[in-house]
Amino acid sequence: MRRKYCFLTRRKFLERSGALAALFPVARIAAANGLQEVRELDPNTLAKYVEPLPLPAMMQSSERRPDPADAGKTLPLYRVRIEELRQKTHRDLPPTRVWGFNGSCPGPMFETRSGEGLLVEWENRLPEKHFLPVDHTLCGAEADKPEVRCVIHLHGGRTPPDSDGYPESWVVPGKSILCHYPNRQEATMLFYHDHTMGINRLNIYAGLQGLFAIRDEREDALNLPQGKYEVPILLYDRFLRADGQMEYPVSGDPKSPWVPEVYSNVMLANGKLFPYMEVEPRRYRFRLMNGSNARFFRLSFGDLWEMHQIGSDQGLLAAPITAKRMLLAPAERADILFDFSPYAGKNTILRTDGFDIMQFRVAASGAKDTSVLPALLRPIERIPESRAVRTRRLTLDEAMDKVQQSMGMKLNNTPWHAPVTENPAIDTTEIWELVNLTEDTHPIHLHLVRFQLLDRRPFDVFDYMDKTELRYTGAAIPASPEERGWKDTVRCERGHVTRIIVPFVGYTGRYVWHCHILEHEDNEMMRPFEVVRA
């Protein structure tokens, strides 16, 4: 039987309607929380641009400890408390209950250099009860598991397996985990976030994420804007009630509150709603990161003012790219240079689709700008396909119930607990063909590695579903310029086979790959993989 596809995909419909309210009536949210009434915040009733953009605090290390990889050396140790906080999201809202790190949400930023390892003691000091709706029918979140658990993963990090935040390696309140991050990789902006089996969408939504910058000499030599002219901005949407508290939507089935995606009513920048930033009429470097559960950002400045993208997930591109809009799927990062000098004395808004995120106020004059927009950033060798020792064909699948409601997604139609099927040998290169049989775009992420996007090619989904036959319906679309750098998360579009080429280097051991739409990931759109000795 053929399934009818409507013109707009379900994801687009959900996003455009912007209307969580329409799909997840407020009454349902209220019922699930045992509240009388929940009123949705109308962000348009709030004063805009009355508070400055907060910048992340820097993580501070307290002491040094022996390097687990080299007994003769020591490494800085960072002690990080994972805790519940109350934090002002907007001047005119009461403080919002969030989860964060060392007193802030999003967490303070780590800054280190390539090859300079560090240790983090992640200490779970969260309360015993979750304030968001846990679904005990999901794998890993069964009723016999403690409700509050956490484990932190460094996204994009080349990290040994026992420090990578395996989803089942969670700890309960009162316990901590010591992780070793060797950081043997090139300069880029990584981020750390919760990865707990079955509840990571809730823990991250509550606030458990933060940025992690790695620097290196190549980046230093480029003379990019730095210091106060380099601005990290972690963006995410959240559903806020009129009383300023966060709400996580529920399905209407109290036994199984999981929903397939969350699109919310406010966009936060570094945890603030409608902040502003005063800038000088000069070049700035913005390190943008999409920390939403499911929302894709289509970012633009002013009336589509031109920006230059210089980097993506895994660091610098080969050369800058000029863009007026920037598409960022959950977990994707963009490194951007924006020149405010033509706009002295003007204001501009950073937007996504119809939403205003924040305002930049450009001063009439400022100090001399000595930074440059380099013509070339770093050489990036395109990996020849011939280097791959193996090609794996892997499907992205969605199970629907009788009324075409999503019951969850899978990778290769395989549940989380099935034995490992992807077992690349260390120091070999593989091509992964991701065959998307669903109606959504999925940002697929592999731990440990960086990879390159080869191409996306349209194919006949129905043929594949009927006969497991891959019949292409058009030519392969090569990676666009901004996707030609090193990536760790790739958008797999509906109706396409997305091919990536992946050198498996670093460490042997057990890791995971998954969709970074957190609702999908939590409902088993995640699988282990194991890097084995050759």
Ligand code: C2O
């Ligand atoms: Cu952002 Cu499994 O990672």
Ligand code: CU
């Ligand atoms: Cu990751």
Ligand code: CU
């Ligand atoms: Cu997905």
